[in-house]
Amino acid sequence: MGYALFANRKIYYTNLIFTLQQKLDNISQQKRSLLNFSANISDGIVTVDEIASDATNFGNYSEFLAGADSYATLTDDEGGSSTTTGAITEMAINQNYSEENLQAIAEMINKSVNEAYSRQYAKKLEAAENDLDMQQKKIETQLTAAQQQLQAIEQAEGNAITSATPKYAGLA
Numbered sequence: 043m044g045y046a047l048f049a050n051r052k053i054y055y056t057n058l059i060f061t062l063q064q065k066l067d068n069i070s071q072q073k074r075s076l077l078n079f080s081a082n083i084s085d086g087i088v089t090v091d092e093i094a095s096d097a098t099n100f101g102n103y104s105e106f107l108a109g110a111d112s113y114a115t116l117t118d119d120e121g122g123s124s125t126t127t128g129a130i131t132e133m134a135i136n137q138n139y140s141e142e143n144l145q146a147i148a149e150m151i152n153k154s155v156n157e158a159y160s161r162q163y164a165k166k167l168e169a170a171e172n173d174l175d176m177q178q179k180k181i182e183t184q185l186t187a188a189q190q191q192l193q194a195i196e197q198a199e200g201n202a203i204t205s206a207t208p209k210y211a212g213l214a
Contacts, residue, residue, distance in 0.1 A: 045199075045202075048195060048198065048199040048202065051195045052192065052195055052196065052199070055188050055191050055192040055195060056192065058188045059185060059188050059189060059192065062181050062184055062185040062188060063185065065181050066178060066181055066182065066185070069174050069177055069178045069181070070178075072174055073171060073174050075096070075098050075099055076099075076102075076167055076170060076171055076174075078096055078099065079096060079099040079102050079103070079167070080164060080167050082096060082099075082103075083103075083106055083160050083163065083164075084160060084164070085156075085157070085160070086110075086153065086155075086156030086157040086158075086159065086160040087153075087156060088103055088106065088107060106163055109159065109163065110155075110156060110159045110160075110163075113155065113158075113159040113162070114127070114152075114155050114159075123155050123158065123159075127151050127155060130147070130151055131144075131147070131148065131151065134147045
């Protein structure tokens with residue numbers, strides 16, 4: 043009967059350890075994915091090649107692109123940048139810049155706005171990574187406890203086997 047209890051507990055803790063290790067692997071993959079996504083958006087420009095090569099982050103790319111568009115069209119008071127960019131564009135037009143110069147200014151403004159939004163979005167990614175770090179630490183603590191419990195069970199099982207085995211005292 044005792045052996046069945048030890049076997050049952052060992053199976054339970056072995057499965058628990060496996061499950062916790064799988065969770066840790068999943069968190070590591072999520073962190074790698076976020077790191078790749080963060081690197082791809084750091085310049086404020088997302089290309090089709092970047093999205094295609096990182097399909098696991100498709101949702102993040104969609105959210106980033108929608109947010110970047112919204113950031114560019116919202117007024118400064120609403121948390122966007124359209125008031126400032128509009129004022130810069132208006133100043134350039136009022137100074138009678140050529141069409142080529144206006145195009146170059148528009149590109150500089152777009153690049154600046156995209157980089158600003160990228161920095162803002164990076165804070166959100168940092169918060170997500172911190173959340174994953176906290177989850178990882180919690181799981182690592184659970185894993186250590188489960189491994190210690192499994193080791194204690196195996197030691198108790200070994201002691202039970204030793205004490206249940208008849209001893210040979212030798213020849214008399």
